[in-house]
Amino acid sequence: MPIINDNPYESLSFAIEDLKSKGYDKDFNQKEEYLECKQNKNNYKPEDFTITHAYRFEGMSSAGDNSVLYGIEAADGTKGLLVDAYGVYADSLSTEMIEKFRVEYEDPDEV
Structure with a gap:
């Protein structure tokens, strides 16, 4: 289970730029039972990938602007990003x- 830890980034765009510079250069899309990567035309089941980074961003204008950025590495070495709007698609x-x-x-009190 990934842990969302202290976020060193001042914005989602800075986080995306930094992670892309570290090789997370693909875009993942959540589907019902897998992640889709259109760039390499592969699909990844939950057992085929690991979440290596998770950062939460809170919008200033409304709760609807909240999102989580995931850095993901697939078993085949593919590294990419997924932005999730706090579980909007969970259903x-x-x-x-x-x-x-x-x-x-x-929990910052337990660190």
Whole structure:
């Protein structure tokens, strides 16, 4: 289960730019039972990828602007990003996908 930890980025766009510079250069899309990567035309089931980074961003104008950026590495070495608007699509995901993207928030009092 990924842990959302302290976010060193001042914006989502800075985080995306930095992670892309570290090789996370593909874009993933959530589907019901897998992640889709259109650039390499592959689909990844939950057991085929690992979430390596998870950063939360809170919008200043409304809760609807909240999102999570995931850095993802697939078993075949593909590295990419997925932006999720705080589980907006959770109803359309399989149980396995929901579990894969369930996050734990690091408790600053326990660090």
